[in-house]
Amino acid sequence: MTTGESSASTGRPRSEEAHRAILDATLELLAEVGFSALTVEGVASRAGVGKATIYRRWASKLPLVVEAFGALPGMEDFDTGDLGEDLKKMLRSYIQVFNTTALSAVLPSLAGERAHNPELAKVFEPVSLERRGPLVRAFERAVARGEISPEVDLALAGDLVVGPIAVCLFFKGGRLSPRMVGPMVDLALAGILDGEAASA
């Protein structure tokens, strides 16, 4: 669905350079104008390619955006044997990603569009879930080690840990600093490690 098939082995091959230029331009424009204001024409112009070159590969802007978004780096996994350390390392490295890529502008735009675009919501559900993977696995390791009680609601715990970042990103729009991670994780984990909350 993402890419139209390159049909024959004969003829001029598709340009990999154009492919990358298109994806880069898509991310740039996504960050600048958002999903709904993004147009294939705008991407073509920014990428220095013809519109047909884009439509030949992607049926519409939706799969184009999906592929471009998927190319952004995800969360790196760390396994230090300590949940707090894992989370801190993971979030610090992820904040680095936010601050060095278009992700910090792209993510709010897509999340906002999700609310009134069921098709986009559907396509991004698995992508979004997969992005949380390393976080979930860190919690699961902590449960397996006996570091936290199996009764803790892991989904809620995860939301608690990343919540402040989301709030900062969506409502404050401020730069994220790796220095906020330490107190954030400590504060969030205090109740989780004590096994204070049973499952909801």
Place this chain on the structure above:
Amino acid sequence: MTTGESSASTGRPRSEEAHRAILDATLELLAEVGFSALTVEGVASRAGVGKATIYRRWASKLPLVVEAFGALPGMEDFDTGDLGEDLKKMLRSYIQVFNTTALSAVLPSLAGERAHNPELAKVFEPVSLERRGPLVRAFERAVARGEISPEVDLALAGDLVVGPIAVCLFFKGGRLSPRMVGPMVDLALAGILDGEAASA
């Protein structure tokens, strides 16, 4: 800035009915199509008024949206003498607002637009801040009572408490349930009440 002045005392007065119909239609469309796809023409059609009637009162869709958004109910304040109870009551009532108004669709849309629309970001900064008012005041009361240490970073604490709601709203799009509030606040407050985290 929000409303063009009703200039003279003579002539036909502006219709209050049309005013309300326009604001209602704006919220509806904001929830359905989002900010950037919202057009004054669409609002006029939905509200059953002429476009001129809208442009006579608002210079563009931005102040129109600001006024429509401002008409949505905010967070109710509770003062029970216990921080946990205050937060639970406030969040439960606010979730009711989310589930009975267009807020749950409007908020992500505006938050997403904020990322690439500096003008909207600027206009909504004070509005957004004021919306958090009751939450901040509950924490300040808790500090005054000695319930939590003055060294706790209140901004971070607030983000921690509302974070899971934000995550749910932006990434999962699931209905918010008042039943999630109890464990959520308990989990979040565990570290805050212990004074576990010093200021960042």
Place this chain on the structure above:
DNA sequence: GAGTAACGATACGTATAGTATCGTAATGAT
């Protein structure tokens, strides 16, 4: 070097934005 498919560019038709203006309706002043 003939055949084929992708390339960037661009012309085309359609849709819809915001502006300007229409005749009508409702109020206050004379």
Place this chain on the structure above:
DNA sequence: ATCATTACGATACTATACGTATCGTTACTC
């Protein structure tokens, strides 16, 4: 009662810009 004034809903107008179709050219296979 009549007139002046302003708002009303409707619509014609102009410009922009979307996606589609097609151009001559380029790159690669056989």
